[in-house]
Structure formats: C-alpha cells, structure tokens
Amino acid sequence: xxxxxxxxxxxxxxxxxxxxxxxxxxxxxxxxxxxxxxxxxxxxxxxxxxxxxxxxxxxxxxxxxxxxxxxxxxxxxxxxxxxxxxxxxxxxxxxxxxxxxxxxxxxxxxxxxxxxxxxxxxxxxxxxxxxxxxxxxxxxxxxxxxxxxxxxxxxxxxxxxxxxxxxxxxxxxxxxxxxxxxxxxxxxxxxxxxxxxxxxxxxxxxxxxxxxxxxxxxxxxxxxxxxxxxxxxxxxxxxxxxxxxxxxxxxxxxxxxxxxxxxxxxxxxxxxxxxxxxxxxxxxxxxxxxxxxxxxxxx
Numbered sequence: 001x002x003x004x005x006x007x008x009x010x011x012x013x014x015x016x017x018x019x020x021x022x023x024x025x026x027x028x029x030x031x032x033x034x035x036x037x038x039x040x041x042x043x044x045x046x047x048x049x050x051x052x053x054x055x056x057x058x059x060x061x062x063x064x065x066x067x068x069x070x071x072x073x074x075x076x077x078x079x080x081x082x083x084x085x086x087x088x089x090x091x092x093x094x095x096x097x098x099x100x101x102x103x104x105x106x107x108x109x110x111x112x113x114x115x116x117x118x119x120x121x122x123x124x125x126x127x128x129x130x131x132x133x134x135x136x137x138x139x140x141x142x143x144x145x146x147x148x149x150x151x152x153x154x155x156x157x158x159x160x161x162x163x164x165x166x167x168x169x170x171x172x173x174x175x176x177x178x179x180x181x182x183x184x185x186x187x188x189x190x191x192x193x194x195x196x197x198x199x200x201x202x203x204x205x206x207x208x209x210x211x212x213x214x215x216x217x218x219x220x221x222x223x224x225x226x227x228x229x230x231x232x233x234x235x236x237x238x239x240x241x242x243x244x245x246x247x248x249x250x251x252x253x254x255x256x257x258x259x260x261x262x263x264x265x266x267x268x269x270x271x272x273x274x275x276x277x278x279x280x281x282x283x284x285x286x287x288x289x290x291x292x293x294x295x296x297x298x299x
Contacts, residue, residue, distance in 0.1 A: 003046035003075045004195045004202075009172035016164050022061060025054075031065045039280065042070030045091065049076045055083065055274060062276040069281050070274040080269045087285045088292075089271035094242045096263035098235040100199070100227045107224060107261075115217060115260030122218035128181045129222040137177055138166060141189040144205035151208065162203075166191065178223060180215035187215040192223065197233045199223070220261060240265055 004010055011021050011028045020031040020040070027047045031040040042062055050058065050072060062070050073091045074080065098107070108116060142159060149156045157165075169175035174195050180188040187207045193200040201223075206216055227235050241255045243265060249255070275281045 001075075001196050001198070004169075004174055004193045004200060005045045006047060006075075007172070007174065007195060009169055009174055012172075013165050013168040016168060017161065020065070022065065024058070024061060029058075029061070029070065031067060034068070034284070038066060039277075040065050040067045041284075042067040042274075043090070044070055044072045046073060046075035049074045049078050049080055049269065050082065052082060058274055059276055062274065068275075068277045068284055070276065071271060072274060073271045074269050076269050077267060078269060080272070083272035083274055086271035086273045088288060091268070091271065092239040092241070093268055093270045094240040095266050095268070096237040096240045096258045096261075097266050098224060098237070098261060098263045100224065100232050100235055104225060104228070110262040112260040112262065118214035118217035118260075119221050121212075122180075122214040125182060125213040127187070127213055127215045127218050129219050130179060130181070131176050131226075132179050133170060133177050137179055137186070137189065140179070140186045141177060141191065141205055144186070144189050144207055145203075147207065148205045169193065178219060180219040182210050182213050182215060185209060187213070188219050190219060190223075194227075194230070194232065199227045199230075199232050199235045200238055201236070202238045216257065217260075224261070235263075237263060242267075 006028055014021050014028075014030050020033075022029050022031065024044075027044070029042055029044045029047075031042050033040050042058075042065060044058070048054075058070055058072075071086055071090070072083065073086075073089070102110075142162065145156065145162065146159075166175060166177075170177075174193050176192050176194070178190050178192055179186045185207070187210055189205050190201060191203040193202055201220075204216075224235060237258045239251075240258065241249055241251055245252055245255050273281070
C-alpha cells in the first residue's frame with residue numbers, strides 16, 4: 001500500500017513548486033535548498049522501512065544532491081534503529097485510523113456519547129454536507145483556511161502551495177473538497193485524499209460562526225459513511241498527539257475532536273535523520289532551534 005505522498009501526482013506537485021525530486025527504487029525523495037547556500041535537505045516521506053543497503057544507497061544519493069541530511073519518515077509501525085531520531089519531525093508519530101469495514105451501527109455505538117449528540121445537533125439544524133469541487137467552493141476553503149490559521153496561531157502552507165497542490169491532486173483524482181453548509185454559509189471545508197483503498201484528512205478549515213450547530217462533527221460522520229459506500233478500507237485522520245495528550249498542547253482540541261469518533265490510535269516508527277555532513281548538520285540543528293524559538297516568541 002502506497003501513501004498519497006509517494007504518488008506521481010504528489011511528485012508533479014512538488015516539481016511544480018520548484019522542488020528537486022529524485023526517484024529511488026520507485027519511491028520519491030525531494031531535495032530542498034537551504035536558503036543562501038548550495039546545500040540541500042532531503043525528505044523521504046511515507047516510504048518503506050529502510051534496510052542497511054538502502055541507507056548506504058541513500059547516503060550516496062544525498063552526496064550527489066549536496067544534502068546535509070535526508071529525513072526519513074517510513075509509513076510503517078515496525079521497529080527501526082539504523083538511524084538517529086530526527087531533529088525536527090514533520091509528520092506526527094501517531095495518527096488516528098477509523099475502520100471503514102465496520103457497520104454504521106458499530107461505528108456509532110463506539111463513539112463518545114458527546115460526539116453522537118453533536119452529530120444529531122447538526123442534523124437537527126439541517127447542516128448540509130456535500131462534495132463540492134468547483135472554484136467557488138475552493139475559494140471559500142482558501143478564505144476559511146486563512147481564518148483558521150490566524151485563529152489557531154499555527155503555521156500553515158502559503159496560498160500558492162495550497163492552490164498548486166489542489167490543482168494537481170484533484171486533477172489526478174486523489175483530492176476532493178467537502179463542505180458543511182448552514183443557512184447558506186459554509187462553516188467547514190475539508191480537502192480529502194483517497195488513494196489505494198484509504199481515505200485521508202490532510203487539510204481542513206472552519207469558521208467561528210455558528211459553532212453551536214456542530215457542523216464539523218456531521219462532516220466527519222458523512223465522510224465516514226461515504227468512505228464505506230466507496231468500499232474503502234480505512235480512514236486516516238492524518239495525525240494525533242499520542243496516548244497521553246496534554247490539554248495544554250495547541251493541538252489538543254483537534255485531537256479530542258477526532259478521538260470522539262473512537263478511532264484506533266496507531267504509532268508509526270517515527271522520523272529519522274540520515275546525516276551525511278555531520279558538521280553542517282550540527283550547525284543546521286542549532287540554527288533551526290534558534291529560528292523556531294524566535295518564531296514562538298513572535299506569536
């Protein structure tokens with residue numbers, strides 16, 4: 001089973017953004033230029049669990065690309081100890097998975113009572129859920145995404161990234177846009193990926209307005225039902241905090257929202273750095289730590 005980030009469509013998107021992408025045994029690795037230098041950082045997302053032979057080959061490729069290191073985030077839960085943990089992981093180590101082979105009755109019964117109640121509230125308020133891939137809906141998603149980012153105070157991809165990603169991934173038949181509408185106003189808009197029998201929830205945005213009608217709860221439930229109708233196997237909610245979430249974590253509310261649907265908490269192997277230039281790697285880690293410290297102070 002391959003991940004959407006290892007598809008030809010995603011590779012075309014990265015190339016369209018000016019990123020150098022190399023093919024490696026039918027997998028794709030992107031190389032990102034470090035500003036104001038001739039060096040790069042490699043990124044190998046959601047690939048296989050590397051063997052020692054693969055690590056040696058990756059090191060050779062990294063040297064050709066003038067990479068300081070290559071970050072690997074395998075799409076597996078197996079044990080791995082060939083490389084040190086990443087300085088700055090990109091994907092969360094955990095995610096939530098919903099089993100779409102279960103019946104609607106089983107899925108509803110397993111939910112937190114408050115989540116079931118919120119779904120009924122949205123239904124009572126006649127919140128409308130639909131797949132809507134037209135330009136108007138996408139512009140609404142862009143608007144809500146900016147609103148959500150500003151409200152939550154987290155860093156997100158810029159508009160060019162989002163527009164290019166949507167154009168290529170939607171054209172490839174992987175991405176669709178879903179909306180939750182109340183009294184003519186779109187309250188939530190999510191971009192959903194479907195690939196290789198799995199549905200993913202990578203991007204979402206919502207409005208502050210009419211939060212009392214619980215539109216996101218019904219949106220997720222209707223997506224679960226749609227995924228079952230499409231005979232998909234699982235719904236990957238694209239990230240979770242972990243088994244002991246801290247209520248002070250900025251992602252806690254989002255984690256709790258997903259947890260209300262009683263998904264399985266899955267732990268991936270994690271994120272690792274294949275260090276190719278040790279001295280430059282140490283300098284990079286120091287500079288990156290300082291950068292994030294400054295960004296947090298500026299929030």
